[in-house]
Amino acid sequence: MRTATSRLTLRRPRNLTDALTMLRDEGPLTAIAGCTDIYVGLQFGTLEAQRFVDLWALDELRGIEQRGDTIRLGALTTYSELIRSPLVQQWLPMLVSAAREVGGRQIQNRGTLGGNIANSSPAGDTLPVFAAAEATLVLRSADNERRIPFAEFYTGYRASVLRHDELIGAIEVPRVHGRQWWRKVGARRAQAISKVMLAAVRPSPATGGRAADGVRLALGSVAPTVRRLPRAEAVLGAGGTIDEACRILVEEIEPIDDVRSTADYRRTVSANLVARFWSDTA
Ligand SMILES: Cc1cc2nc3c(=O)[nH]c(=O)nc-3n(C[C@H](O)[C@H](O)[C@H](O)COP(=O)(O)OP(=O)(O)OC[C@H]3O[C@@H](n4cnc5c(N)ncnc54)[C@H](O)[C@@H]3O)c2cc1C
Incomplete structure (x- = not known):
């Protein structure tokens, strides 16, 4: 009996050298690790790949x-x-x-x-x-x-x-010297794709950090790829106010309207997250 996966082939290398040789000599092959993203693509028919190499045993x-x-x-x-x-x-x-x-x-x-x-x-x-x-x-x-x-x-x-x-x-x-902070905003607290998320670091002597290490802000879901915010970081690093940094950061990101959220909402949430990071790590 043919099933939805009958057309697929799976290679199972025994070690990393075998896997890399397969990718070079028998490609194109698509790597499978935990398969959690791949499976969704197969299920919804959005993944065209038919030949896979399983990394799980490596x-x-x-x-x-x-x-x-x-x-x-x-x-x-x-x-x-x-x-x-x-x-x-x-x-x-x-x-x-x-x-x-x-x-x-x-x-x-x-x-x-x-x-x-x-x-x-x-x-x-x-x-x-x-x-x-x-x-x-x-x-x-x-x-x-x-x-x-x-x-x-x-x-x-x-x-x-x-x-x-x-x-x-x-x-x-x-090693990251400074206070680390991470927050995700989604439609609900668990099992939801992020609308916006922020990872941030604030130099702090308590964790071996020096002011010269600089503030680091990285936002997800607000641009085609993950985005550091060098201008807002510079404002905070130079002792500027959080309001000033937030005004600048909304110019640094390029959120889109999509099924999960609007660009305006993402801008507002991004600024709110940075402000929360700043007050939490004061
Ligand atoms: C119900 C559900 C909830 C989820 N929730 C979240 C969530 O909250 N946050 C989140 O970020 N993600 C979430 N995901 C997405 C997914 O679980 C993650 O992205 C996960 O880390 C993918 O890892 P994987 O090993 O399963 O990747 P796979 O599905 O095996 O592979 C994903 C892609 O990476 C490639 N790949 C895998 N490993 C390598 C490697 N070592 N080198 C090169 N290419 C590689 C594959 O070829 C494929 O293109 C969710 C998925 C599901 C189904």
Whole structure:
């Protein structure tokens, strides 16, 4: 009997080298990690891919470890693993906050960081965190490994520098000195795609930060890709008022009207989130 998935093929490499060789020599193949985004695409018929390579068994893409002043997060790290990790809780609490609000428990158990980043949705909840943390992505191919600053990964709406023969191997996050803050606004508190989310860092001597480290603001869902707000950051870093920063930030973002929200609402919520961050971390 033929089913909706009969036309699909799945390759199951035993290790990362095999997977990268398959991507190079047998492509185009689409990577599957937790499959939570892929499955939706298959279910709704929006995904054209028919040939897949399953990454789930590749231990080389797992693990959360400290390397000097950096945390290395394997691309297959799930939200549940982030929530449970004492290292991430201590070093990157804004990522734990984001992970706690991704989907429900089932999605947190299967959904991965690599999938969230590669899926390239402007509503991906971890993207503002990695933008604010100034992370680096380690991209692997059969012939090469390259490190791309997170700020240079996306090239436009759902577009990135990731090549078809490459995988995201890991995310490297340098230690963030300052008070970290993360908040998501959706239609309801859980199981809702974000309308706007903010990851932010405020230098604070209590956490080893210096004023020179600067304020960091990264908004999601307000532009084709995740957006840092350098002008608003500069105002706050120079001792300007929060009202002034909020006036500027609404000029820095380009929200759209869509089924989830209006551009005006997103502008207002963005300014409210930044104001809340500022008062919470005073
Ligand atoms: C019910 C539901 C609720 C959800 N809620 C949220 C939410 O609140 N917030 C949120 O941000 N997302 C949410 N999502 C989306 C999704 O769960 C996340 O984006 C998740 O992190 C995707 O990871 P995955 O491993 O399942 O990716 P997959 O579905 O396996 O893959 C997604 C994309 O990434 C590519 N990919 C995966 N891993 C790699 C890799 N290592 N290298 C290169 N490419 C790779 C795949 O080819 C594919 O294009 C939700 C999804 C569902 C179904």
